[in-house]
Amino acid sequence: MGGGFHLHLSKKKAEKQSIFSEDVLDDLAISSPLRKVPAAQKLILCIAATVIAVLSPEIWLPAFVFVTMIFASLYLAKVPLRIYLSLLTIPLAFGLTGAVVLLFVTGGGVTICDFFTIAGFHIQITDKSLHLAMLVLARTFAGMCSLYFLTVTTPVTSLFKVLGDMHMPQEFIDLTMLIYRYIFVFIGEAIDIHNAQVMRGGYSTLKDWISAFSMLTSMLFIRTWEKGEAIFLSMNSRCYDGIMLLPEEDTGKSAKYAAIIFAYLSLLVVILALEMIL
């Protein structure tokens, strides 16, 4: 029912290449030139780089991580700059808010700039608070850019195999796969319901907005339930006996990529050690 219509909608959106259309990230990952790098290696790279960046007491290492990750995403993974920038606005918004609060609220060290005092409480920037704010911002960026590198180069389908290799419980992986598949179906449903509501004047006043939105969510819940039953029926019709296969991936020469990743991570550890010593 209306399957073609969802698809049509989402296709249209993808042409506009905004991160707010549901399958842009998925598209990027599937057509990524780095897709052939084994998913497990990219996952290790992402997690290790994030952990090392967070361990660093100085901003230089996280700064190095996010600069290299941005470089890798833009030049190696060939992500269009506009999409990458719009992706970055999300951590930028959160990171900056947090950093601003830290900048004024934490203290210690030498005062750089004292703005005003409320009831004996100084609103000021000190060298320590500046350092902390910068450090938090750099760490946030390092973590987010590493995660984005994974996101834009690795289709979710190839991560299922990694979960399997990590001996996660089969039930957990099966659920993850079903959830991944149906996220897109339900986004389509939500777009359809939303369109139907807007067409008939929903969301025009605040009161309308609340009632229309509550209708959308409750409808979506019911549809989810029905879809769940339909899937169960369909699985049983195909003799479901507890087996779901994991998607296979062809990967390139894994030793080569492993060596590059190992070299990069070693470099990070060396920088970390230098920071600790100096």
Next chain:
Amino acid sequence: MSDILEFENVTFAYAGRPPSLNDVSFKIERGKKLAIVGPNGAGKTTLLLMCNGTLQPDSGEVRVNGEHIHYDKAGLRKVRSKVGLVFQNSDSQIFAPSVYTDVAFGPANLHLDAAEIESRVHDAIFAVGLSGYEKRPPHHLSGGEKKRVAIAGILAMKPDILVADEPTASLDPATAAEIMDLLDELHEDGTTIILSTHDVELAYSWADEVLLLAGGKLLHHGTTEEVFTDDDLMLKARLTAPALLNLYTELVKHEILPDNRPPKGVPEMMQLIEGSFEGNIGTIYTADTDKYDEESLRALVAEKNCNKGAMGTRSKKLCFTAGISLDYTYGVIDKAMLAALLGQDTLILTCGGMLDRVAYRVKMFEEAGGTAIKVVRI
């Protein structure tokens, strides 16, 4: 021929509702193409869900290959490996994250060994013409492609009967025609096919037999001509006759055409109107595309230099890659016959069992009093 599916006095009601199926009995022979036709709410889907044991009749019995269905785990597994069900909504049917894993779902759950799973999945994906799509996630497929994946998922289980619930619903006409072509191909390979529809045109042109259902009752089980020319039946089932038959019955009333010869297709209608065709009758050439590569196929097409049509996913794909532009891509045999009646030759590029289908359809036309058309296999 043996009966592959049998319903005996089947009655079924969903809890707290009037019966959805009321004392339904019929038998289907192996190798038939059956359309279950009826208006919305006639009980079509309920009937289909009974074929693979999803629903259990309140009274009466369903038999597959002459054995009744045992409604326990082992029995249901057995019947579901014989009867494959393609749901109306492909999004409910395709639940795995990629085409390959979805098609492999059935064979894997039948506990086949890895090599067998791989070969079956490969064959099924090839048969529906989606080779190269193995790694795609389903939300990157069009409506028609999803339907093909859904069919491939059932094919990989090698069922004796393929049951499809409204296979062409919400597909555009060309895609719908391609799906029907695909079902014909599978039928040629020996699968019995049952589909439900309220599209009388589709049922009329495609099916051997029709099961007319309305209000949970079986109104009639017979040949398509029998069912669709009976005005009373059509009225009871809230259906309209196919346009071709409508025209025919009107022409009969005006005594322009003879009674009792309802046309199966447009060529038969032409024959009825024209009486007999004088002069030059064209030839239908058929070529097995499995024996050609792109180069030799282009050479063949250039040599024949006549109307060209292709049937079957494999053949169409080869024509596409060879850059051959086709005059007919669906309803190919009928169009070739009409061209022949105009004195033109047609080359039909196809493969496998579809080759025999061309000869069979032309013979059928001749037996119904049509002009003899020569079919030459190259």
